[in-house]
Amino acid sequence: MKKITFREALREALGEEMKKNNSxxxxxxxxxxxxxxxxxxxxxxxxFGEDRVRNTPISESAIVGLATGAAMMGSRPVAEIMYIxxxxxxxxxxxxxxxxxxxxxxxxIKVPLVIRTQGGIANSNGSTQSxxxxxxxxxxxxxxxxxxxxxxxxKGLLKTAIIDDNPVMFIEHKSLYGIIGExxxxxxxxxxxxxxIVKEGKDATIIATSRSVHSAIKAAKLLEEEEIQVEIIDxxxxxxxxxxxxxxxxxxxxxxxxxxxxxLSFGVGxxxxxxxxxxxxxFLDAPIKRLxxxxxxxxxxxxxxxxxxxxxxxIVKAIKELMYF
Amino acid sequence: MKTxxxxxxxxxxxxxxxxxxxxxxxxxxxxxxNKIYGNLHMYIGQEAVAVGxxxxxxxxxxxxxxxxxxxxxxxxxGDPKKVIAELMGKxxxxxxxxxxxxxxxxxEIGMMGAHGIVGSGIPLATGMALHFKMNNSNxxxxxxxxxxxxxHGYFHEAINLASSWKLPILFICENNFYAISTNISSAMSSKxxxxxxxxxxxxxxxxxxxxxxxxxxxTLDCVKSVRNGNGPCFIEAKTYxxxxxxxxxNLMYVNKKEIEEWKEKCPIKRIESLLTSQxxxxxxxxxxxxxSIEITIEEAVNFGLNSSFPEEYELFNFLFS
Numbered sequence: 077m078k079k080i081t082f083r084e085a086l087r088e089a090l091g092e093e094m095k096k097n098n099s100x101x102x103x104x105x106x107x108x109x110x111x112x113x114x115x116x117x118x119x120x121x122x123x124f125g126e127d128r129v130r131n132t133p134i135s136e137s138a139i140v141g142l143a144t145g146a147a148m149m150g151s152r153p154v155a156e157i158m159y160i161x162x163x164x165x166x167x168x169x170x171x172x173x174x175x176x177x178x179x180x181x182x183x184x185i186k187v188p189l190v191i192r193t194q195g196g197i198a199n200s201n202g203s204t205q206s207x208x209x210x211x212x213x214x215x216x217x218x219x220x221x222x223x224x225x226x227x228x229x230x231k232g233l234l235k236t237a238i239i240d241d242n243p244v245m246f247i248e249h250k251s252l253y254g255i256i257g258e259x260x261x262x263x264x265x266x267x268x269x270x271x272x273i274v275k276e277g278k279d280a281t282i283i284a285t286s287r288s289v290h291s292a293i294k295a296a297k298l299l300e301e302e303e304i305q306v307e308i309i310d311x312x313x314x315x316x317x318x319x320x321x322x323x324x325x326x327x328x329x330x331x332x333x334x335x336x337x338x339x340l341s342f343g344v345g346x347x348x349x350x351x352x353x354x355x356x357x358x359f360l361d362a363p364i365k366r367l368x369x370x371x372x373x374x375x376x377x378x379x380x381x382x383x384x385x386x387x388x389x390x391i392v393k394a395i396k397e398l399m400y401f
Numbered sequence: 402m403k404t405x406x407x408x409x410x411x412x413x414x415x416x417x418x419x420x421x422x423x424x425x426x427x428x429x430x431x432x433x434x435n436k437i438y439g440n441l442h443m444y445i446g447q448e449a450v451a452v453g454x455x456x457x458x459x460x461x462x463x464x465x466x467x468x469x470x471x472x473x474x475x476x477x478x479g480d481p482k483k484v485i486a487e488l489m490g491k492x493x494x495x496x497x498x499x500x501x502x503x504x505x506x507x508x509e510i511g512m513m514g515a516h517g518i519v520g521s522g523i524p525l526a527t528g529m530a531l532h533f534k535m536n537n538s539n540x541x542x543x544x545x546x547x548x549x550x551x552x553h554g555y556f557h558e559a560i561n562l563a564s565s566w567k568l569p570i571l572f573i574c575e576n577n578f579y580a581i582s583t584n585i586s587s588a589m590s591s592k593x594x595x596x597x598x599x600x601x602x603x604x605x606x607x608x609x610x611x612x613x614x615x616x617x618x619x620t621l622d623c624v625k626s627v628r629n630g631n632g633p634c635f636i637e638a639k640t641y642x643x644x645x646x647x648x649x650x651n652l653m654y655v656n657k658k659e660i661e662e663w664k665e666k667c668p669i670k671r672i673e674s675l676l677t678s679q680x681x682x683x684x685x686x687x688x689x690x691x692x693s694i695e696i697t698i699e700e701a702v703n704f705g706l707n708s709s710f711p712e713e714y715e716l717f718n719f720l721f722s
Contacts, residue, residue: 101535127535133565138524138558145528145542148513149463151535168521168555177514180504182497183719185513217720241722 078261083253085227086116086192089234090154092263094124097152100238103130104139104156104192113158114194114253136165140191144174144243147189154238160195160247161204163212174243175218188241190234194248196287196337197385201250203373206381208286208338213245214314214347220244220268221314225289227257229312232266240268249287249337269316273325277305280331280395283322283348284310288335288367288386295391304399314344322348323355330361331398337385340368362401365394406614408680412690414456414613415672418448420694421472422669424481427698428471428488429648436706437488439501444472446643449668450575451476451545453616454636457624459540463511463529465522466545469575470505470515473545477512481701491708498711499719519580520546520553523572527559530570530633541569541627549580551597552588560633564601567632571623572598574637575610581646582654598635610640611666614675641666 080088094100101124102117108131111118121129132139136157143155157163163170174187195208213221220242224230230248237244274289275296284292289310296306307325311317326332332352334345345366352364367386374384425445431437444451447469455464455476466473474484479495487494488502495507503517513529516522526544533540550556551574563570576594578585591597598605604626608619616638623634641663645652652660676682 130566133558133562135558135562137555138527138562141521141524141555141559142528142531142562145465145513145525145530146532146535147528148508148525149529149532151532168518169524172518173521173525176504177506178722179719180496180500181506181508181514181719182499183722184496185506185508186722220721 077258079256080227080259081253082227082230082255082257083114083116085231085257085259086234086248087118087120089231089238090117090120091123093235093238094120094128099150100152100154101128101130102154102156103132103143105132105134105158107131107156112156114250116192116253117156136162137169140166140169140174143189143191144169144187147187148177148185152188152238154190154192157191157193159205160193160209161207163193163209170213170219171216175216178242179218186241187243189243190237190246191244192246192248194250196249196251197374197381198251200376200378200381202376206374208336208369210245210247210285210314211338211343214344218243219315221247222268222312223247223286223314224312225252225286225310226255228259229266229272229310231259232264233268233312236265236268239265247286251287266312268313269318270312271318271321272310272312273321274308274310275306277307277329279305279329280333280398281307281309281325281329282333282335282391282395284308284335285314285344286337288337291386291388292335292391294388295395298388298392299395304395306395317348319351319355323352326352326356327359330359332360332364333367333391333394333398334364335367335386335391337369339371340366341371343368362398365398367391367394406617411614411672411676411680414452414617415669415676416690416694417452417476418613418669418672419691420481420697421448421452421475423691423694424475424698424701425471427702428485431702432648438490439503441502441648442468442646443642443644443648444469446663446667447575447577447610447640448472449613449616450573450610450638450640453613454543454573454620454638456617457620458543461511461540462543463513463526463540464543464545465513465526466515467519467522467547467550468503468515468517471502473515474505474507474512477507478510479507479512481697482704485701485705486708489705489708490710491705492711493704493708497715520550520555522546523550523556524559527563527568527570530563530568531566533569534566539628541571541624543571543573545573545575547580548574548576548578548585548589548594549583550574551594560598560601560603563633564603567630569627569630570633571620571627572603572633572635574635575640576637577640577642579642579646579655581650594637595635603633603635605635605637607637607639610638611668611671613668613672
């Protein structure tokens with residue numbers, strides 16, 4: 077095992093897959109010499125050259141559009157959209173083209189495309205550079221949606237995304253790039269549709285995504301002091317969703333809290349909650365709780381910004397409410 | 402160097418244009434009988450553009466088109482049976498009935514898709530050209546789109562990048578002067594459509610889209626340049642649709658005189674004139690050709706009518722690979 081940052085783990089995934097298969101290439105804004113604004117692609121251009129690490133103009137629709145077209149011909153592009161908020165400018169190639177080509181051609185044309193992007197709040201980046209928009213893509217049949225929360229998952233999932241023949245929205249979190257975790261020295265892949273049981277517990281289940289996983293871990297420590305043992309599940313991939321692991325946990329603990337940074341209303345928590353009710357309603361001892369981003373554009377002022385997303389304290393409070401229902 | 406087109410090639414072009422014309426007329430008839438579904442956007446009047454230009458391509462070259470894609474599919478070599486079956490939503494269609502006219506794709510012959518969103522095929526074709534360049538291929542991509550698309554953001558982003566990266570793509574704008582009811586003079590800020598290409602440093606020409614031979618020969622020149630690695634080229638083919646934007650459009654925004662003037666320039670009539678005057682074609686020669694086309698279409702229609710719709714369970718097929 078070795079210690080590595082989240083961004084280095086992503087970089088290793090890219091480097092390994094680009095080495096294995098010449099048709100894998102990277103394109104996006106400032107991904108070349110600059111190494112990407114979050115430094116994920118740093119150094120790749122030295123190894124693979126500017127033909128395979130392509131700096132683009134500010135042209136999100138062309139970044140994804142060209143990547144989609146190239147993928148339709150058999151290339152395996154990893155396109156980077158700098159901030160998930162900028163995906164708004166690429167929605168047609170993502171939603172109307174990449175997601176639909178294989179279905180509409182009844183399997184004849186595949187789109188082995190990865191769109192790497194990142195979202196989430198960090199230090200007052202403002203309402204158009206802090207969003208968590210995964211729900212939009214989960215709601216688009218034909219896209220896979222991946223949200224790694226740690227370096228081990230980041231590397232394994234990105235490698236799998238690159239060898240997957242389908243369009244994958246690979247959504248990173250800007251506040252996680254520097255976190256450190258352990259990964260194996262040897263090569264490994266993580267399957268899609270396999271949730272990670274971050275921590276086992278008997279009293280309540282917390283399902284959390286991306287940065288919220290870390291808030292849940294922090295909350296779990298605080299709750300242990302009050303002798304409440306929570307189980308934390310990180311779905312890792314929202315599409316495909318490992319609902320089996322989730323409902324197994326719900327059956328065991330009978331109390332569920334879902335936490336994500338995306339807006340609460342109509343967010344991914346609403347879908348997961350519905351699926352749990354449909355499957356194990358009889359086993360629940362309390363209604364399912366959801367914590368999500370406040371249903372407002374993300375404010376600038378640090379005090380308000382902090383209030384606009386769930387944190388460990390909110391989670392502790394919610395779990396206690398579940399326990400005493 | 403100018404290519405001297407042979408009589409056989411002229412006849413081939415004529416046959417192709419007539420196949421498209423007659424098949425589209427049959428499609429309109431079938432739609433009225435509720436055998437073909439969806440909104441129909443016909444290509445009638447514009448046949449010379451698809452036929453002439455695609456005739457200049459190699460089999461391995463790829464194309465994308467807009468919402469009038471039946472013509473491009475047939476011009477590229479699509480089987481009328483599987484095209485009609487697709488329009489009928491049958492499982493024997495090229496896309497198993499899941500694409501229909503709007504998203505018809507025949508990748509086996511390089512027809513990489515018609516598109517329902519104006520402009521969306523342009524970045525895709527550009528990406529296909531990127532793939533060719535990265536793989537040192539001799540093939541090129543061609544993107545067909547209308548005058549409406551050249552004001553769209555996606556066009557500008559794609560053509561800028563195509564030029565910047567010197568990609569092997571030919572942009573063909575089928576300028577029929579109307580985006581639904583909006584005349585190009587009120588939509589496009591420049592007086593001159595090809596400035597849309599020259600502003601991106603791309604060589605561009607404006608041609609008579611009603612003359613299939615001019616379309617073929619000028620496209621061939623551009624194709625050669627693109628294939629030689631000189632970067633993109635742009636063709637504006639001036640043409641006209643004789644019918645509405647779609648079959649429910651009553652053309653209330655057009656001067657009837659204008660339509661009649663353009664009908665005089667019909668690309669099929671033009672070649673009939675040429676074959677008559679220069680190659681001594683007689684009525685019986687044309688009848689022979691048309692009879693053969695009519696039989697082909699009849700067989701295609703019967704094939705479609707006798708085919709089944711997809712099975713219920715196929716609703717969920719191929720969401721993912």
